[in-house]
Amino acid sequence: VQVLTEQAASEPQAWLTPCQCSPYYQNTALYPMIDLLERVALGFEREESAQRKLNKLEGFLVQYGLPLAETVPLFAALLSLPLAEGYSSLTVSPEQQKQKTLQALLTIVLRIAAQQPVLFVMEDLHWVDPSTLEFLTLLVEQCPTVRILTLLTFRPDFSPPWMGRPHLTPVTLPRLPRRQATEMTGRVA
Numbered sequence: 001v002q003v004l005t006e007q008a009a010s011e012p013q014a015w016l017t018p019c020q021c022s023p024y025y026q027n028t029a030l031y032p033m034i035d036l037l038e039r040v041a042l043g044f045e046r047e048e049s050a051q052r053k054l055n056k057l058e059g060f061l062v063q064y065g066l067p068l069a070e071t072v073p074l075f076a077a078l079l080s081l082p083l084a085e086g087y088s089s090l091t092v093s094p095e096q097q098k099q100k101t102l103q104a105l106l107t108i109v110l111r112i113a114a115q116q117p118v119l120f121v122m123e124d125l126h127w128v129d130p131s132t133l134e135f136l137t138l139l140v141e142q143c144p145t146v147r148i149l150t151l152l153t154f155r156p157d158f159s160p161p162w163m164g165r166p167h168l169t170p171v172t173l174p175r176l177p178r179r180q181a182t183e184m185t186g187r188v189a
Helices: 002-009 031-041 048-061 068-078 094-115 131-146 178-188
Strands: 015-020 118-122 148-152
Touching: 002 015, 002 118, 002 131, 015 031, 015 094, 031 068, 031 118, 048 068, 068 094, 094 131, 118 131, 131 148
Parallel strands: 015 118, 118 148
Antiparallel strands: none
């Protein structure tokens, strides 16, 4: 994974999405996507004001042709940003809000892929939250028709809902031999 992401990062035309699930956020809807948006796509800084973050969000959404009146309230809710004047609060059910958010996220990724190749990496799916898994299922369905290389890592006890699709190639890595595990641990320590 590291070698592939380093290679993609050195490619000026490629868009890299380094995402990682976490055991601490298994119950936080779309945590890996929130982290990706804040850290990579929007480049939020800690000390930035909410208004500055909202301005960045508006610029990002405009860049991908999404209607601000509909998508800013969705993403503001997702990113815990207060809405500025001129935007209406969401008046849809939580399920509708989730579906609209998933569709907006998917639209962004697909529009990026229409402009440049995308390497979409999501690690540690064994800790994925249900909403992120739903997003990934939507993304995997689109992969045969777009320029996205999707790399998803997970432990053997996790079973993704999309296994067996003809456009997917599972790669099972065996455990490291004891000697290599000891050597790797020594290097890290």
